């Protein structure tokens with residue numbers, strides 16, 4: 001496979017952003033887009049010079065020339081659309097959150113396993129050079145043992161806006177959309193699921209507007225995560241270790257550099273870099289895995305995805321937040 005030929009299932013905001021990233025990857029081709037809405041479909045096809053358009057998702061996944069299907073629909077449809085593509089024999093990159101809850105996530109993974117197909121959660125920030133370099137440093141003990149992480153993701157969105165974020169039926173709210181970024185990053189850095197979870201969430205209109213989350217890890221590790229769709233938070237991430245510190249600047253989830261302080265040395269700037277607005281890295285990871293014949297990305301294994309989904313379920317259970325489809 002010289003060029004990996006992509007099919008986009010959905011043509012909304014994130015599909016356009018991944019399209020920008022895909023254009024920066026030499027061995028990727030955006031072959032087809034499937035979208036129910038003609039205007040949106042045509043706009044994306046024109047923008048990225050996409051040769052094939054489908055008015056239904058069913059037709060898209062049946063295109064024999066597509067090597068991988070990217071699921072870019074709202075959270076509540078990830079299970080249905082991922083399974084649609086997998087059952088048509090297509091490898092899948094599915095947007096985050098991978099599903100509404102862990103039961104749905106398990107269903108998707110079971111189909112990929114049964115069909116022997118590649119499947120990856122599109123937690124796009126995971127594939128950027130900065131998080132990868134920080135993970136390497138932490139695993140190598142550069143700041144000693146990781147003891148604490150403080151990370152947030154919040155912006156001020158209107159309660160009155162017509163947005164999927166405000167819609168319980170689409171799995172709206174802060175946690176599944178942006179709150180999961182620090183939760184997922186903590187799982188990556190601490191290397192597994194928390195052993196203790198304490199949280200407070202403010203719910204309004206069937207969704208969580210803001211929350212604070214404490215995650216406890218073995219050996220005393222602690223992650224302090226907060227998120228909001230009603231407040232502009234600093235969007236920083238601070239990491240403390242027994243032998244140093246790391247500061248990721250605003251916005252921590254999309255940065256080309258970070259600051260490192262090892263005990264006894266001065267602060268220094270580390271610049272792992274970044275291509276464009278970041279989405280190219282995710283495309284490159286999918287292409288790399290497909291060409292290597294992998295079913296899972298080593299940076300985003302199915303068990304990691306299941307662990308994060310379990311944490312998100314536990315957090316929502318503490319708040320008493322259930323979506324209409326659950």
Ligand SMILES: NC(=O)c1ccc[n+]([C@@H]2O[C@H](COP(=O)([O-])OP(=O)(O)OC[C@H]3O[C@@H](n4cnc5c(N)ncnc54)[C@H](OP(=O)(O)O)[C@@H]3O)[C@@H](O)[C@H]2O)c1
Nearest residue numbers: 010011012013014015035036037072073074075095096097
């Ligand atoms: N926007 C971001 O910054 C961002 C970043 C990272 C991840 N994500 C994730 O990407 C997913 C999509 O987010 P988005 O912001 O791209 O959403 P969006 O702009 O609203 O686009 C949603 C897409 O899903 C399709 N769709 C199918 N059934 C739908 C339904 N019942 N209601 C609404 N849309 C439906 C729409 O379809 P048609 O084209 O077929 O009409 C549209 O193309 C979410 O899970 C989100 O967490 C978004």
